Amino acid sequence: MEKGRIIKAYAGYYYVLSFENNKIYETKLRGRFRQEDFDFYVGDKVKFSVIDEKEETGVIEGLLPRATKLDRPAVANVDQVVLVFASQQPELNYRLLDRFLLLVEAYEFEVLICLNKMDLVGLEKAKELMANYVDIGYRVVYTSAENNQGLSELKKELQNRLSVLAGPSGVGKSSLLNQLSPEAEMAVDEVSQKIKRGKHTTRHVELITLDNSGLVVDTPGFTSLNIDFITKRELVYFFREMKEYISKCKFNDCLHFHEPKCRIKQAVQEGEIAQSRYDSYLNFLSEIEGEDDQW
Ligand SMILES: Nc1nc2c(ncn2[C@@H]2O[C@H](COP(=O)(O)OP(=O)(O)O)[C@@H](O)[C@H]2O)c(=O)[nH]1
Ligand SMILES: [Mg+2]
Ligand SMILES: [Zn+2]
Structure with a gap:
């Protein structure tokens, strides 16, 4: 029996990245899981057996303990939330940043702040903008998806973890994901070859695999900013x-x-x-x- 992580679920198939050999197996659930209405999510760690090593197919035999589950998108075992904000365009909205931080703290996720578009203000000013947050112990990286700055620092922070990006629209989340994409496209290609579907099919959440064993959810998280569950x-x-x-x-x-x-x-x-x-x-x-x- 091997162990791995579900990186994509589609049309009854689960694509499992093996911890042993880094290959992606196309698997189905053991029948009893289907009968029991058992939920498996992208991000879940599973036990599976290989059916055909050459074809890279297998069957999921069991679920390993799940540490966390994020909703919308539904992803299990997220290790950290990367809060992306722009240093300008749109102007840095601290109230909104504090709201995201509140949610992340309430859900007990680890958090990294990524201040993007640093090319618009320069590193010194970017650091000034974040000084209060560094002081209280938040980790911050400064990036420019436009000028390719700070991306290796960002990537280092993503190493060996499952991360989800969050933040307001227009701050550069998609641009950052695209910058991390030589690896991402390889992984996505490999999956889409296997399922032989066009690009225009409905998007499902999936994990982008980086070459440093980092995994990133391809869809932003924390789309609901509702805080009324907090007393x-x-x-x-x-x-x-x-x-x-x-x-x-x-x-x-x-x-x-x-x-x-x-x-x-x-x-x-x-x-x-x-x-x-x-x-x-x-x-x-x-x-x-x-x-x-x-x-
Ligand atoms: N100057 C500058 N513009 C950027 C940067 N990153 C993204 N943008 C631009 O900001 C706009 C929004 O980017 P996008 O990635 O779609 O943001 P998202 O809504 O958070 O996914 C686009 O016009 C990008 O070209 C950056 O680092 N610097
Ligand atoms: Mg986007
Ligand atoms: Zn008091």
Whole structure:
């Protein structure tokens, strides 16, 4: 029995990238999985047996433990979310960046920020734009899909992991994926040869395989920016720089808004917490307010 990862699912076939030899096997599910209405997702790690080594066909025999599952697109075992923003065009919207970060923290994904279009502002200015985020411990890479800058740094961050890109439209997500594409097209070609379909068929989510064992979802994630599943009380825990102050407020049910002797507000006044991050916090708090009966 071999092990591998589903990198594409299409028309009842599952394309499994073998951990042993890096080949892509065209597999079907063992009958009992079909009867049991069992769900297998792109990204899932599976056990499979090879039927024909030359034809690279096989049968999926079992599902290995699934660490995470992302919805829309449905992908299992995502290791990190790469939040792509542009340094300009469109102008960097910090409130939106904080919303993406909130979602990523709430879902407990690892995150990398990719500040693209650095060619429009230069590296120094790009770093300035992200200084607050670097300070609170977020990893940031600076890229230009246009001028081919920072792409090897980005690729290094994608090594040996399954990543999904997310971010507003127009920031360069597709351009970045295309830049990573010599490898991507090889993988896609290999699959499409096997299923012998034209390019105009309905798109299904699939994983792009990089030559450094990185995998990238070919469709952006986090398309819903809805935050109303988060309660007012837990909100602050998803602002990583605020966590250390929470227990130091005078009132232990402090929402860090108009309560007196709030340690978080003090930290904002003293410049330990960035004002714009705190403003985002208040903004999300009031957004959640109407939908949360707890308080
Ligand atoms: N100047 C500059 N333009 C870029 C860069 N990356 C993408 N673009 C342009 O930005 C626009 C949107 O890019 P696209 O990849 O479609 O963004 P997406 O909506 O996030 O997928 C296109 O016109 C790209 O040519 C970059 O690094 N620098
Ligand atoms: Mg796009
Ligand atoms: Zn407080």
